[in-house]
Amino acid sequence: MTAPRTLYQKIWDAHVVEQRPDGTALIYIDRHLVHEVTSPQAFEGLRVAGRRVRRPDLTLAVADHNLPTTARVDAAGRRLPIADPASAGQLSALEANVAEFAVPYIEATAAEQGIVHVVGPEQGFTLPGTTVVCGDSHTAAHGAMGALAFGIGTSEVEHVLATQTLLLKPSKTMEIRVEGTLGFGVSPKDLILAIIGRLGAAGGTGYVLEYRGSTFRDMSIEGRLTVANMSIEAGARSGLFAPDEKTFAYLEGRRLAPQGAAWAEAVERWKALATDEGARFDASLSMNAADIAPTVTWGTSPEDVAPITGRIPDPESFADPAKQAAARKSLEYMGLTAGDALQDVTVEHIFIGSCTNSRIEDLRQAAEIVRGRKIDRRIKQALVVPGSGLVKRQAEAEGLDRIFTEAGFEWREPGCSMCLAMNPDKVPPRERCASTSNRNFVGRQGPGARTHLVSPAMAAAAAVTGRLADVRELVR
Numbered sequence: 182m183t184a185p186r187t188l189y190q191k192i193w194d195a196h197v198v199e200q201r202p203d204g205t206a207l208i209y210i211d212r213h214l215v216h217e218v219t220s221p222q223a224f225e226g227l228r229v230a231g232r233r234v235r236r237p238d239l240t241l242a243v244a245d246h247n248l249p250t251t252a253r254v255d256a257a258g259r260r261l262p263i264a265d266p267a268s269a270g271q272l273s274a275l276e277a278n279v280a281e282f283a284v285p286y287i288e289a290t291a292a293e294q295g296i297v298h299v300v301g302p303e304q305g306f307t308l309p310g311t312t313v314v315c316g317d318s319h320t321a322a323h324g325a326m327g328a329l330a331f332g333i334g335t336s337e338v339e340h341v342l343a344t345q346t347l348l349l350k351p352s353k354t355m356e357i358r359v360e361g362t363l364g365f366g367v368s369p370k371d372l373i374l375a376i377i378g379r380l381g382a383a384g385g386t387g388y389v390l391e392y393r394g395s396t397f398r399d400m401s402i403e404g405r406l407t408v409a410n411m412s413i414e415a416g417a418r419s420g421l422f423a424p425d426e427k428t429f430a431y432l433e434g435r436r437l438a439p440q441g442a443a444w445a446e447a448v449e450r451w452k453a454l455a456t457d458e459g460a461r462f463d464a465s466l467s468m469n470a471a472d473i474a475p476t477v478t479w480g481t482s483p484e485d486v487a488p489i490t491g492r493i494p495d496p497e498s499f500a501d502p503a504k505q506a507a508a509r510k511s512l513e514y515m516g517l518t519a520g521d522a523l524q525d526v527t528v529e530h531i532f533i534g535s536c537t538n539s540r541i542e543d544l545r546q547a548a549e550i551v552r553g554r555k556i557d558r559r560i561k562q563a564l565v566v567p568g569s570g571l572v573k574r575q576a577e578a579e580g581l582d583r584i585f586t587e588a589g590f591e592w593r594e595p596g597c598s599m600c601l602a603m604n605p606d607k608v609p610p611r612e613r614c615a616s617t618s619n620r621n622f623v624g625r626q627g628p629g630a631r632t633h634l635v636s637p638a639m640a641a642a643a644a645v646t647g648r649l650a651d652v653r654e655l656v657r
């Protein structure tokens with residue numbers, strides 16, 4: 182009898198190539214996603230060392246961060262140039278690198294193009310029980326599929342390209358247990374914001390989280406991707422969900438998922454991955470789904486959360502003096518006054534998108550609130566940016582694009598967009614955005630921009646009211 186193991190331990194054990202006496206291990210990497218921002222120096226390193234990519238077949242490249250989200254082709258179908266020279270340069274560098282190193286690449290104008298963390302699961306590239314890396318901190322998202330997935334730095338990208346392995350230190354495990362049904366108008370985004378509020382932005386440091394309990398079992402794959410995506414915002418390396426029937430149904434028939442007899446065998450293997458009964462976690466946090474309200478951030482860290490029914494907190498109300506100082510600074514940057522009702526905070530920008538909330542279910546939830554309404558006069562710009570061309574196509578087939586554009590939203594091409602200011606989609610200084618993305622850091626959406634993280638339905642509610650609003654009052 183072997184000792185009961187967690188999902189994390191099972192994946193780790195199955196990938197150890199070599200155990201080192203200092204406790205680190207050389208870990209085999211099954212899947213490597215590559216984007217334009219963190220790969221140029223890695224490919225350059227290979228070139229200088231005269232090395233090849235060891236397993237191009239386990240690597241997949243796509244551009245997302247820099248691409249403008251306006252039309253990519255002209256009326257004749259020719260690709261339009263990118264105006265910003267730095268962005269254009271990164272895209273052409275990626276294209277030259279994938280050609281030189283024979284790495285599979287999804288073209289910037291292909292229907293399959295999208296944000297790397299939307300594309301991986303959608304293409305069936307991300308599979309349960311695999312190790313998945315990408316030079317990007319939100320790689321944790323792929324943990325929703327039962328993959329041990331984490332972000333790596335550029336020198337590690339080079340190491341994986343060259344060897345398909347990484348030297349890693351094992352993580353501790355933390356169980357995040359949530360039971361019960363999320364309330365009316367409350368989404369997985371609200372839940373993960375509330376979890377980060379409880380854990381703190383550094384509370385997960387050194388841990389891999391495993392999301393357990395009936396709330397997560399009942400959650401859709403899209404919802405799980407939202408939750409796992411933000412594990413990193415609690416400081417955790419990765420976040421895991423045990424693969425189940427929902428995972429298998431989502432993956433079956435996807436372009437890069439196993440097919441035929443290999444599919445049936447894979448499902449049998451994946452079923453054995455779940456944490457064994459009696460397995461121990463190093464830490465645990467437990468919450469009730471019924472206690473979660475639609476949640477918004479008021480500060481400049483994802484841990485600065487409050488229920489939409491709440492008020493801007495008084496910095497003095499925090500016990501920790503460092504947190505008091507941080508809150509004072511945050512409120513100053515955000516242009517907010519302690520004690521004000523969150524629902525009185527007006528916004529000028531709406532962003533529905535990012536690898537956290539740009540999948541079909543997110544767009545459906547936002548459209549449900551927007552349908553038959555107009556965006557408020559105070560809104561200067563409202564963007565809907567589907568996470569991939571396939572999400573965009575599906576949404577258009579369902580008529581969601583019309584619902585958004587008739588209300589006054591812009592319907593864009595897939596990419597990271599306003600999630601971070603690396604492309605033309607930016608929030609101007611001192612202006613405020615209700616955003617479905619994952620980071621509200623200083624300057625994240627543009628220099629001086631003020632970000633409030635919300636769910637897709639809450640972003641829609643803000644769009645039609647011109648302020649942070651309680652979506653529960655708008656549900657029909």
Ligand SMILES: CC(C)[C@H](C(=O)O)[C@@H](O)C(=O)O
Nearest residue numbers: 218219246316317318319601
């Ligand atoms: C640009 C990239 C390296 C970065 C990351 O690592 O996460 C970005 O995706 C982000 O969300 O901040």
Ligand code: SF4
Nearest residue numbers: 319535536597600601
């Ligand atoms: S959408 Fe935002 S969080 Fe996700 S990969 Fe792009 S920049 Fe990073």
